Amino acid sequence: MADEHKKDVDAYSGVDTTGHEWDGIKELDNPLPRWWVWVFYASIVWSVIYWIFMPAWPALPGMDGHTRGLRDHSERANVAAAVAELEASRAPMFTRLTEAADTGGISAIEADPDLLNFALAAGSSAFGDNCATCHGAGGQGFIGYPNLNDDVWLWGGSFDEIRHTLHVGIRWESHPDTRFSQMPAYGRDELLNREEIAAVTDYVMTLSDMIEPTEAGQTMGAEIFDFQCSACHGADGRGDRTQGAPNLTDQEWLYGGTRDQIYNTIWRGPYGMMPAWEGRLDEEVITALAAYVYLLGGGESETITEASAADVINTQEAGR
């Protein structure tokens, strides 16, 4: 078609047409805007310069993947360098944090405003990356995943205990020292029948004043509790932190506090797990995380002994 094309000047504009025609509408053959043409030429020149200085062409035989360019530029190397630089700039504060934690515990961190803010910032960031998936963005927890803001701790809430838990994990069997205990699945494994579980549910609920005592609960339920549960949860149901057995007399229910939820918990026997972070995270980051979790508001000061903790609970009960 192009060969047959003769000059076909548009009468109105006086411009030659390209010879393309659609339903009588012809395309004018106006030149490209000059500024556009110059930008186009400049781009070509630029690309040649770019080839010389930057990695540009795929592998020629005998080359390592691609042409290197005079600058030997690598985004990957740049990122690695930037990350290394950032880590180096943070290293002194992390070292200070770990030293303070090892020598003076959490009070040494709290005493130094710089260290405190650093621990909060570093801990918050690491928490968001590693912990928030289960524990929630603010550590508020969900059913089956403990709330880290309150003063209820399964395995201990002092700074050192939290740090240790982070190291070894909970029921994380690949770590030799992991925190471990197991509640039997009384229903699923047919250790108790439905009637018995219902009775022990009644009994557990009376421990925290959630319901009035029932006859089945006080007889069958109390008997089963004494026989099956008290070994871990204690005769009075206050739990045992050495085995991660929760206190059943307080208002906190990790797996839900309705009658159905408690029944279900006894039926299936929960087996909550947390990874051991030792080896996955740097020691310094674990320290920052422990401080962050401690400082969420529920951390227990190291001076609280088991006896004084029991005193606190007794006073609270007297207040009810």
Add this chain to the structure above:
Amino acid sequence: MNLIKNRPEAREQAADGVERHDAVAVNAAHSRELYKKREPIYPKLVHGKFRLGKWVFMALALGVYYILPFLRWDRGPGAPDQAVLVDFANARFYFFFIEIWPQEVYYITGLLILSALALFLVTSLFGRVWCGYACPQTVWTDLFIAVERLFEGDRNKRIMLDRAEWSFNKAWRKVGKHAVWLLIAAATGGAWILYFHDAFAVVNNFVTGQAALTSYIFFGVLTFTTYVLAGTMREQVCTYMCPWPRIQGALIDKEALSVTYRVDRGEPRGRHKKGESWEGRGDCIDCKACVAACPMGIDIRDGDQLECINCALCIDACDDIMAKIGRPKGLIAYDSQDNVDRRAKDLKPRYRFLRPRTVLYAVLIAAVGGIMLFSLMNRAVLDLNAYRDRSPNYVRLSDGSVRNGYTLTVLNKTGETRTYELAIEGDPAMAVRVLGADETSRQLEVGADQTQDFRVFVTLPRDAVDAPSEPLTFIVTDTETGDQAQTRSAFQTGEIR
């Protein structure tokens, strides 16, 4: 085609001893086609009071622009001593005695509103004086034209030089002009970056190659834009790129002063022969001195038009001619459309500066200015913000009591470290704890000119909880001066009613 129209050799007489310029208003609406290349404009130098005024204003504006960053203002130790400084790195804006933090950016908003209102007022009184005298585009274009004149001569010489074949004469004049343009453009970009860091340090770092990359980038961008906008684009910026002409056109009413050709006096126009009577004809001898002087390439005698920036150079040009032919000055003058109409009806011209719209603008300016001044004078040097934790909204403790977490942000805008005492106003049973070494202390220490965050926990015993949300106010008191700041927040109990 147009070059023939611009032919300077034609020396016609418009009146005895007055040359008739062969100038064409290339940008006048009737002679401008849609798809056409820009016609070059060769404004002729005029002399007169408006030209003088523009020189003075140009010197003033450029002087302020170049000297301001070097002025010093003592703010005490640790604070920058540059009088006008936009400190992005530390998020502060300094203007002599004023220091503005990012959260006080409403002062800038106020300043912009004030500027807009001032522009409204001035425009409704005197037309587009901003465009004619103060706009950077006008100032720099004027300067660039002056440089052009220096190298290439006045109007006719420039036209001939452009039309001449390339020669050594043409080359050195062109090269010289562009070199000086670039120099001015570089100085413009160079001064801009002085406003963002310490000016002396920037100058030093800039020439030794140690300044920040952004400094070089902005220097380059502003050098380029100055060179292009003032050197080659000129009147096209005002006509095609700038929104002001449209906005200002809407602000001008019939009584606003603007550069006006007094049709009633000038028409019918035409050549004046020696000894001819002035009876029955207008004062305009059609010499086109006004067109030759116009940097916008229009003919003011076509009436008020979008392209006119009201630079008043045509007034100077015309007054000169009127003096030569012995007619009164002011054929082109600052006047209103209303007065032109009135004179045509044999009414006396009137100049009313107190009109509803000017009064309204003046009142608004006084109000906004007053509010800004008042708030600047009473600017708080202490501020407090409370951010309540949202996840979790509240924490129930094992004894049934409820705890809320807050991040308190204390802003110390004084030049020295201060200690503040924290107090709360709310349920008396609430217990407050500030995260830090001493759990009983409620002293918050904040460094000079700094913002500091504090984690605060408030706990309410179970039996004191009586609403889903309880009001809570945080108060900080400067232990030295007694200055106070407070902020209202809430305490969520999780109780559902």
